[in-house]
Amino acid sequence: MPVLSKPLNFWAKNKPSLLLVGLVAISWGCGPTNEKLPILGQREAVTKMVNGKSVTDSVYQSIPDFRFVSQYGDTVTARTLDNKIYVADFFFTSCPTICPKMKVQLKRVYEKFKDKPDVMLLSHTIDPDHDSVSVLKEFADNLGVTGRQWLFVTGDREKIYDIAQDSYLVTAQSDPSAPGGAVHSGAFILVDKAKHIRGIYDGTTEAGVDQLMKDIDRLLAEYKS
Template identity: 80%
Template structure:
């Protein structure tokens, strides 16, 4: 089961903005010669994975985008099919919106090669670069999941498909802050995600 980080800070305001999730630290800097302390929230660090098109995807690829991240594997016999049906709803709603992307990380890179991911995306009816499926070094994928996206997956030979994980979708803003974590296996969870994407996009418009 994906574990959500229990010890995190959030910041919300009275103007209906989404909270910022994740660890927070105080940062002091000089402003007009006087020390000013402010909060600095964790961000998604740079990364380098390979997409279903065979090119390198980094954090810069998502610059200026609101995006939804998730972790899956193509041979998953349990919840992944539900997750992809639900994430395709997000894809269809925001298709063509240049401000929104989806980033799906395989947690079984030994099997999920570039051609496998491309076939998987094709079978879902995904075209273009708005929804990227990425593979790479397994430990780096697991590390960014646990330490940055606040979810985890781990190998377990007793589990169906050999991996234990759950269906969290993570909403990330243009500053690489996590703004929400949702149950990606249910319509209700994904309805909330889509509504929050609209709220987040409205923040930038205002």
């Protein structure tokens, strides 16, 4: 099970709904490894007619479309991640606190799944004024990242903040009093091929990322079966 080394408000700070916090907490629950990972976030009951009968299904929260720019200068949208399991996170290149730890840990994920075309990584900068395309490319190069399996993206600041808090259920916001002028979650978010969140992990610890990698393998096995 993922190790919870931070309080829940570290991951879901400023989320108005207690339901969301409760659902995020599921990602730290224990259970048999052969069970499917839970789907996190809000869900809505939708009733429709099927063969003349009323059927109610659950529609789960999913990552909406977005439009950012990668370290290669091209446009990245939700369609770029179609048919991919991916890990999302939020950072900035000049971050003096948790970002270096996060990138060391995410590099472990990158190295483990480099031969798995179904797996991608998506890192969003929360400091687009500084983190230009060229800055992100240099940052990726210094990490030893090549190809398009790990994309570093920039874009409109408010859209980045909005998708972090409204869609990925984590914190990203300006804070002049914080080191570097911004605060963000240290979480890694696991997203499946249907754009559903399947787990949230402490990206600053080896134990949290060990569990993330195990759960990526579980998702890969789920799709194979």
